[in-house]
Amino acid sequence: MxxxxxxxxxxxxxxxxxxxxxxxxxxxxxxxxxxxxxxxxxxxxxxxxxxxxxxxxxxxxxxxxxxxxxxxxxxxxxxxxxxxxxxxxxLIPQGILARHFWPDGSRLDLHADAEASRAAIADFAGPQAADDFARFHARTATLFKAFDIPMMQAPAPRLGALVPYVLRQPRLIRAMAPLSTLNQSLARQFSDPRLAQLFGRYATYVGGAPHLSPAILSLIWQAEAAGVWVVKGxxxxxxxxxxxxxxxxxxxxxxxxxxxxxxxxxxxxxxxxxxxxxxxxxxxxxxxxxxxxxxxxxxxxxxxxxxxxxxLPRSFSARVHSFAATPQGVDLTHHNVFFGADPDREFRDLAAGRLPPDPTLYLCAEDRGQTTAPPPLERFEMISNAPATETETPPKDLDQWHHQIMQKIADMGLAFTPTPPASTMTTPQHFASLFPQTLGALYxxxxxxxxxxxxxxxxxxxxxxxxxxxxxxxxxxxxxxxxxxxxxxxxxxxxxxxxxxxxxxxxxxxxxxxx
CATH class of the missing domain: 3.50.50.60 (FAD/NAD(P)-binding domain)
Incomplete structure (x- = not known):
């Protein structure tokens, strides 16, 4: 000891x-x-x-x-x-919050500056989509400001105190969309389904699925919009x-x-x-x-x-690759998201305890977004959502699934040399062993x-x-x-x-x- x-x-x-x-x-x-x-x-x-x-x-x-x-x-x-x-x-502030890639080849950067994000979205999907984003940004700012003190800053929030607080603010009720899931709310707010898919993924920041999470979770966007910092090292x-x-x-x-x-x-x-x-x-x-x-x-x-x-049901877990390699292909920033083609199927599979065949992949290029150019051999963390599990028995599909994920990345224009092996992966079963009684859930x-x-x-x-x-x-x-x-x-x-x-x-x- x-x-x-x-x-x-x-x-x-x-x-x-x-x-x-x-x-x-x-x-x-x-x-x-x-x-x-x-x-x-x-x-x-x-x-x-x-x-x-x-x-x-x-x-x-x-x-x-x-x-x-x-x-x-x-x-x-x-x-x-x-x-x-x-x-x-x-701490190194990030001008680009995240770079997003879709299977159809489209790409979008979101920025720390909201007007820069709006301009990027206008170029990406047109003026209507840019206006959709501006309204979404304002609505989530209202939610975040309203619930910071009575929820996040409060030691023990109570429903009996929150209900009167909300009822006194009709504008807040509309922004909360209390009868809607996050998916339903985003579908109404964005005319371009790719943007609904993008902002729906913020439910995974707390281990949830957008079709089952409350619409109020859209306020998570504001945590990122307020600034993202890379910790040097x-x-x-x-x-x-x-x-x-x-x-x-x-x-x-x-x-x-x-x-x-x-x-x-x-x-x-x-x-x-x-x-x-x-x-x-x-x-x-x-x-x-x-x-x-x-x-x-x-x-x-x-x-x-x-x-x-x-x-109560547990949050999602993840399969996490941590490795060093030299990348070739699409230009990366510190945060990169490679979306799957069918988000509805992805989250239905996760909610049912299944690994989706075409998951969204989050790739952190840890040596990007620094004050210096990345070295030839870079460090990467790649995360795919996965169901939490009650067993600590290693899964049998790791090699096949790993090959599938590497192929997906290659299909979207990115390759790694050397190709990271499956042994670089932490699974929900590993998390269950590292953190007992969590069932592998991360949140x-x-x-x-x-x-x-x-x-x-x-x-x-x-x-x-x-x-x-x-x-x-x-x-x-x-x-x-x-x-x-x-x-x-x-x-x-x-x-x-x-x-x-x-x-x-x-x-x-x-x-x-x-x-």
Whole structure:
């Protein structure tokens, strides 16, 4: 077990954070800055969770999230730690958000500047399509602004509070299209079906299908429209910076520390066991998929936590290639999307638990979009949506499916030298093994249904002293949302510690401060 040590301070309240993904790192940092003595436990040999890398001939290649959006979330986190984000990572803004390719040979770039996107769409599909986009952009901006504070920024949003909020704004109801799926709404908004296909794929950012997801998920576009940044060196550099900052704040990070049980005594979480070792704590934050607690895998007493995760459908997973090669053919940018010919069939197959024969492929050219020209041997991550699976048994179709995908890319004008082998792929079965009790799902429970966001677990649990954070917890999946969940949980823990200290005259607050 690798241990990053920090001195013990007996009079400071102790917190244990389980899981060193972005949520665990962000929460540990906030708790330490708030005056707590924090131990961060991670079962793997690295911090970052799903921000992970695999080796390649060109160096570490990302095998998880690829870019940073909603930068202000991280600016605020680093500022709360008395630091500046730009002093710890190099962020490169992207003028082109993504380049999109269709089987008919058409191509479209979307830009960080909305007017540039509108002009590109006019050239791509005509003035009517450009006007459609302008209206869509304005409508989703209204949605994002309206729901940022009462949903994403709220620790525990409630339907009873949201309904009156929405009813007071008829314009907001029209923008939400509450009786429509995302597919239905986009079909009405775009005269060109290729644009409906393009913006429908944003449902996959939270592991859903556009024909089953609520129309309100169109607001995800605004997270990208607000800016996309490439982290120089790869997204794992962000996780490394967060870990170093947490250690500087006094967080003890233990790698290869698999928690066997969260101990509950008298209805309160009191500590954790790692093999034959027991660690006690005043507060415990679980920063993994809450389904692991609901299934009782860390103790039968925890089954009361997030019980809905045992029965609600899981989000999609993915097959992810991570490799180094020299590309030939179509010009690439950092983000590239190669669409399938029939999106309806693609998502019907995924929803039914089948791999689509002609999937949309997302290709991240990790060395593009930098301040320098890409090297001869570049790093790539290629993602295809796949159903989550309950089994950890390796699939039998990998070689055949891999050949099929490489042929699809070749048919769309792109080849790689050397051709990456199937062994460069991470499958849903691998994800299920890496992250136990997730069933291989990458985004927690499914986003399907109008009230899906309100069914996610929040930071507070029925067990005193135990809180939740992460992509499976409110406000949802994705690096920025998981980081927001960490803020919600850390603030709740610090409030609880302050309340306990104030109600117990003999307790020592330990310099509690939100920093």
């Amino acid at each position: 690798h241990v990053s040590t920090a001195p013990l301070v007996p009079d400071r309240p102790r917190a244990i954070v389980i899981g060193a993904g972005v949520a665990g790192l962000a929460a540990a940092l906030r708790l330490a800055r708030g005056g707590m003595q924090v131990t961060l436990l991670e079962r793997h040999a690295h911090a970052g969770g799903k921000i992970r890398t695999l080796p390649s001939a060109a160096g570490p290649v990302d095998a998880g999230p690829t870019v940073l959006t909603l930068r202000h979330v991280f600016d605020e986190l680093f500022a709360a730690a008395g630091a500046q984000l730009d002093d710890h990572v190099t 790869g997204m794992h550099k962000l996780a490394e910076a967060m870990a170093k900052l947490a250690q500087k704040a006094g967080v003890e990070i233990r790698h290869r520390a698999h928690v066997d049980e969260i101990r509950v005594t008298g209805g309160r979480a009191t500590g954790v066991t790692i093999g034959e070792t027991t660690l006690e704590a005043d507060a415990i934050l679980y920063a993994g998929d809450p389904r692991a607690l609901a299934t009782g895998s860390m103790g039968a007493a925890l089954k009361v936590v997030a019980p809905q995760t045992r029965s 927690g429970q499914t986003p399907h249904g109008l009230t899906a966001a309100l069914r996610r677990p929040t930071a507070q649990t029925p067990i005193k002293g135990l809180w939740l954070a992460g992509g499976g917890t409110h406000p949802g999946a994705g690096v920025p949302m998981a980081t927001l969940s960490a803020r919600h949980a850390a603030e709740a823990i610090l409030r609880a510690q302050t309340s306990t200290s104030m109600s117990a005259p003999t307790a020592t607050p330990g310099g509690m401060s939100t920093g």
